[in-house]
Amino acid sequence: MPLSSLLKSFPFDSIPAGLAILSLAVTIGLAIGAIRIRGVRLGVAGVLFAALAFGQIGLSVDAKVLQFLRDFALILFMYTIGLQVGPGFVASLRAEGLRLNLLAVATLILGAILSWAIGHALPRATAPGVYAGAFTTTPGLAAAQEALRRAPTANGAGEELAARAGLAYSITYPFGVVGPVLVIIALRRVFGIKIADERKSLAAEEEKRRPPIEVVDFEVTEPTHAGHFLRDHPLLREHGIVFSRMLRDNLVTVPTADTKIQVGDIFRAVGPRPRLHHVVSTMGRRSDKNLGEISGDIKRMDMVVTNPQVLRRPLRDLDLIRRTGVTIARITRAGIDLVPTASLRLVFADRVVVVGPEAGLKMVESELGNSVENLNRPQLIPIFLGIVLGVIVGSIPITMPGLNTTLRIGLAGGPLLAAIALSQLGNIGSVVWYMPAAANQLFRDFGLAVFLACVGLQAGANFLQRAGTASGLALLFAGAAVTLLPVFVAGIYCRQFLKMNFITLSGWVAGAMTNSPSLLFADEIAKSESPAITYAAIAPLATLVPIICSQILAIIALH
Numbered sequence: 001m002p003l004s005s006l007l008k009s010f011p012f013d014s015i016p017a018g019l020a021i022l023s024l025a026v027t028i029g030l031a032i033g034a035i036r037i038r039g040v041r042l043g044v045a046g047v048l049f050a051a052l053a054f055g056q057i058g059l060s061v062d063a064k065v066l067q068f069l070r071d072f073a074l075i076l077f078m079y080t081i082g083l084q085v086g087p088g089f090v091a092s093l094r095a096e097g098l099r100l101n102l103l104a105v106a107t108l109i110l111g112a113i114l115s116w117a118i119g120h121a122l123p124r125a126t127a128p129g130v131y132a133g134a135f136t137t138t139p140g141l142a143a144a145q146e147a148l149r150r151a152p153t154a155n156g157a158g159e160e161l162a163a164r165a166g167l168a169y170s171i172t173y174p175f176g177v178v179g180p181v182l183v184i185i186a187l188r189r190v191f192g193i194k195i196a197d198e199r200k201s202l203a204a205e206e207e208k209r210r211p212p213i214e215v216v217d218f219e220v221t222e223p224t225h226a227g228h229f230l231r232d233h234p235l236l237r238e239h240g241i242v243f244s245r246m247l248r249d250n251l252v253t254v255p256t257a258d259t260k261i262q263v264g265d266i267f268r269a270v271g272p273r274p275r276l277h278h279v280v281s282t283m284g285r286r287s288d289k290n291l292g293e294i295s296g297d298i299k300r301m302d303m304v305v306t307n308p309q310v311l312r313r314p315l316r317d318l319d320l321i322r323r324t325g326v327t328i329a330r331i332t333r334a335g336i337d338l339v340p341t342a343s344l345r346l347v348f349a350d351r352v353v354v355v356g357p358e359a360g361l362k363m364v365e366s367e368l369g370n371s372v373e374n375l376n377r378p379q380l381i382p383i384f385l386g387i388v389l390g391v392i393v394g395s396i397p398i399t400m401p402g403l404n405t406t407l408r409i410g411l412a413g414g415p416l417l418a419a420i421a422l423s424q425l426g427n428i429g430s431v432v433w434y435m436p437a438a439a440n441q442l443f444r445d446f447g448l449a450v451f452l453a454c455v456g457l458q459a460g461a462n463f464l465q466r467a468g469t470a471s472g473l474a475l476l477f478a479g480a481a482v483t484l485l486p487v488f489v490a491g492i493y494c495r496q497f498l499k500m501n502f503i504t505l506s507g508w509v510a511g512a513m514t515n516s517p518s519l520l521f522a523d524e525i526a527k528s529e530s531p532a533i534t535y536a537a538i539a540p541l542a543t544l545v546p547i548i549c550s551q552i553l554a555i556i557a558l559h
Helices: 002-009 013-033 045-054 065-090 095-119 125-133 139-151 158-189 193-208 232-238 273-283 321-324 356-367 371-376 380-394 410-425 437-459 463-467 470-496 502-512 516-526 532-556
Strands: 213-220 243-247 251-253 266-272 285-286 299-306 327-335 336-338 350-356
Touching: 013 045, 013 065, 013 437, 045 158, 045 437, 045 463, 065 139, 065 380, 065 410, 065 437, 065 532, 095 125, 095 470, 095 502, 095 532, 125 139, 125 158, 125 470, 125 532, 139 158, 139 410, 139 437, 139 532, 158 437, 158 470, 158 502, 158 516, 193 470, 193 502, 193 516, 213 273, 232 273, 243 327, 266 273, 266 327, 273 285, 299 356, 321 327, 321 356, 350 356, 380 410, 410 532, 502 516, 502 532, 516 532
Parallel strands: none
Antiparallel strands: 213 266, 213 285, 243 251, 243 266, 299 350, 327 336, 327 350
């Protein structure tokens, strides 16, 4: 059959055809996003441009199918983001993380105010779309469109106003993708940054703030420390040092809380570098002997926590040393080394280093789980139960002072907040809110790609004609201003007055804008993980705040 006849007979208005069109748009968009230009690539954002092109040439999907796919993809995307950032969310609000988050929130609010001011000169209901596109906040767009559709003051034009916001988003989004990269480049040139110097400075700051965990074998030579039980020794309690092995009378054992210190004992100590050096120099001197090389029944083993029965229980309650003769020498959680103090609670996927006799190690392995299969296999019940809770949370009305209506954080914010809360909770019995990194990345990218494809297909009809008009160009310039001005001003303040390290600053710019391409760019120029760490510290709030701001802009537009 000729191709022309096949195309004429193809049911373009059917659900299978719609799914095929959407899938093809995603495929082409991801291929476009993989192209790297001067170290920057669009990634999943390329799907939006492919979908806009499909809409421009007349390829469409049934509106109801598109709406369902858009909402479900958004829920999946936001829920997996919440599971990813949730474990570190509370920690990100402390100390340095609190300052970074406050700066990000101030920048996002400043962008919303600027969008509101510019919105007076733009068509009705385009301000929330300009804001969402300028900050590439896909959840913000969804929240704004939901508010426009459901608002009683829309007088039946809710769908039209939501579509207008979507068009503004699609016009301003492209510059929102590349804008933060331009801000990072501009800040580097304005302040004459030398990356090598910034790396050295950052390394010194990181070591001071978060000393690395070290292992030292030392001999007790000071008689004043002899006769103390380990549980009563003030230095160990105050400095959080763990003794994992002891050599006495040519026999290597695992010390316990009831071990009494003697002159001549050789201990293997684990702890933060400065505190460890203080303890060693106070109690004795470094030993030439390596306790790890001395033969005996004491072995070392790496395990992963996968048994729900031990989760959220402090190590003192597990009492491993007394019951099994095994001590936990180190815990690694989300890439960060932790000292296993008595009050520390285990969470799913903790990686632990245990030391003790072989028989005891087998008992501990049985208790902790150590099942790589369970670690790498995502559980479906927590996913769908979490989505249910997220939809419920998103439907709760919130009264805002000064507004004659209520807000709902909707399908964008509800699943995000639910996932953050559930990941903090950890588990309820055998139901564990944990998702392997690879599965999380897959679900997250899938949800975002489908959502962007739906938005692009909805806004793509006659896109070029509308974008090329005077109002379209006005939207483009408005979006560029909202993208650049708030974050550039905040960046100058951070560098000039707060003396923020440029590598941290570049990660902050990417995080405040929740902009993946600029994060990739920052990682490449910094050659370190520091921008990603900063990004992760502020991503939760930087994702949540625009959802509220976008809804407020939408409600203001209706009055």
